[in-house]
Amino acid sequence: MADLDAFRAETRAWLEANCPPEMRQPVRDEDDVYWGGRNATFKNDAQKAWFEACRDKGFTVPAWPKEYGGAGLSPAEAKVLREEMARIGARPPLSSFGIWMLGPALLQFGTEGQKKHFLNQIARGEIRWCQGYSEPGSGSDLVSLQTFGEDKGDHWVVNGSKIWTSYADKADWIFCLVRTDKTNKYQGITFMLYDMASPGVSTKPILLISGNSPFCETFFDDVKVPKSYGEDIPGYVGEINRGWDVAKYLLGHEREMISGADSSERGAGIGASLTRQAGGELDPILRAELAMFDVDALAFSAMGEKFLDEVKVGKAHPAYSNMMKYAGTELNKRRHELVMSAGGSTALEWDSEETRGGAAPRAWLRTKANSIEGGTSEVMLGVVAKRILELPGA
Numbered sequence: 001m002a003d004l005d006a007f008r009a010e011t012r013a014w015l016e017a018n019c020p021p022e023m024r025q026p027v028r029d030e031d032d033v034y035w036g037g038r039n040a041t042f043k044n045d046a047q048k049a050w051f052e053a054c055r056d057k058g059f060t061v062p063a064w065p066k067e068y069g070g071a072g073l074s075p076a077e078a079k080v081l082r083e084e085m086a087r088i089g090a091r092p093p094l095s096s097f098g099i100w101m102l103g104p105a106l107l108q109f110g111t112e113g114q115k116k117h118f119l120n121q122i123a124r125g126e127i128r129w130c131q132g133y134s135e136p137g138s139g140s141d142l143v144s145l146q147t148f149g150e151d152k153g154d155h156w157v158v159n160g161s162k163i164w165t166s167y168a169d170k171a172d173w174i175f176c177l178v179r180t181d182k183t184n185k186y187q188g189i190t191f192m193l194y195d196m197a198s199p200g201v202s203t204k205p206i207l208l209i210s211g212n213s214p215f216c217e218t219f220f221d222d223v224k225v226p227k228s229y230g231e232d233i234p235g236y237v238g239e240i241n242r243g244w245d246v247a248k249y250l251l252g253h254e255r256e257m258i259s260g261a262d263s264s265e266r267g268a269g270i271g272a273s274l275t276r277q278a279g280g281e282l283d284p285i286l287r288a289e290l291a292m293f294d295v296d297a298l299a300f301s302a303m304g305e306k307f308l309d310e311v312k313v314g315k316a317h318p319a320y321s322n323m324m325k326y327a328g329t330e331l332n333k334r335r336h337e338l339v340m341s342a343g344g345s346t347a348l349e350w351d352s353e354e355t356r357g358g359a360a361p362r363a364w365l366r367t368k369a370n371s372i373e374g375g376t377s378e379v380m381l382g383v384v385a386k387r388i389l390e391l392p393g394a
């Protein structure tokens, strides 16, 4: 405990000295988030300074080992850092699918060479990754995917297409599920890693209801994917044809991330703050809904703490991330519904300066996708029924 108290004091002082005031403001726009990558630019000097300080300290991936670019923090220390960052409202220095998804999969299934090579690039924000899982016709039923890699000895030739690939047009590399054996559904998929600049890769952005275009259709026409990028750096994770194991493991991390379980709270307090802002003008039914939201958001935070503690000691049920994903995303949708209800007709404004270009309705529309991305709410409930509740017939 004394060690942890000392670590807290040291971390607090470090944050005080290194986190610029501008980086202690809530994220308002997409470019307030730094994603890294070959073509990345910083919005301002404060964003650059904050990222570089965290990168040099290993705080972009605090719990990863030092040799892979992390700070080697214990789970308890990482929690202290999270709490201290939340206390001052510090923004994450780097957001990346490499950190949330590929990194954990490499830590579990990667070779030593892959870990040294790819994890360090991720930690330093050098390479931005995208996720090539879903295909037209293979979303919830992911294992039916058809993108095919023909074995050519030292490489595959990949043909097919993916859909809903978030930021495919901005990513440098892709982690991609490719069928390499048509005769075996589950044991015929390989988890490949390749450069989006490879000849034959192309992307076409898809426009969302919010007016943004954060994802793409992605096409592969005779893309040459090497089986090796150097000594002990295979171009695939795990074993050839056993990529489904890696894919499922990664999905657990993706669902945990989308759930918001590791954020200190899922918007608890917003009900009270909206009620205060309205100065007693709100409809009593809406006030009751806002109060109920705050209670549920606090309960979700408590559940998130318990879940993460169980993960730390290796005791979490493997299907819990599905439960957290369902609860966290449905809660987030509810939160934005309430913001819209409390905002009245002004909340529907789409373009004005006063509403920062319709930030509230755009964010509200974006949350509609929360219960689809990373696995739909219906599918999450199916998993909870079958694997956690063990309901008969599920």
Ligand SMILES: Cc1cc2nc3c(=O)[nH]c(=O)nc-3n(C[C@H](O)[C@H](O)[C@H](O)COP(=O)(O)OP(=O)(O)OC[C@H]3O[C@@H](n4cnc5c(N)ncnc54)[C@H](O)[C@@H]3O)c2cc1C
Binding pocket: 130, 131, 132, 133, 134, 135, 137, 138, 139, 140, 141, 162, 163, 164, 165, 166, 167, 215, 369, 370, 372, 373, 374, 375, 376, 377, 378, 379, 382
């Ligand atoms: C914002 C966003 C970002 C995304 N980013 C990526 C990405 O980067 N990479 C990537 O690969 N994919 C990405 N996806 C795709 C996402 O993973 C899929 O949309 C999701 O898995 C659902 O698949 P689907 O769209 O094909 O819907 P379908 O599987 O066709 O489902 C249609 C409907 O049927 C229901 N349904 C299907 N099966 C069942 C079942 N067994 N039980 C009950 N109901 C069922 C679903 O709940 C849904 O309502 C993204 C999606 C969104 C919305």
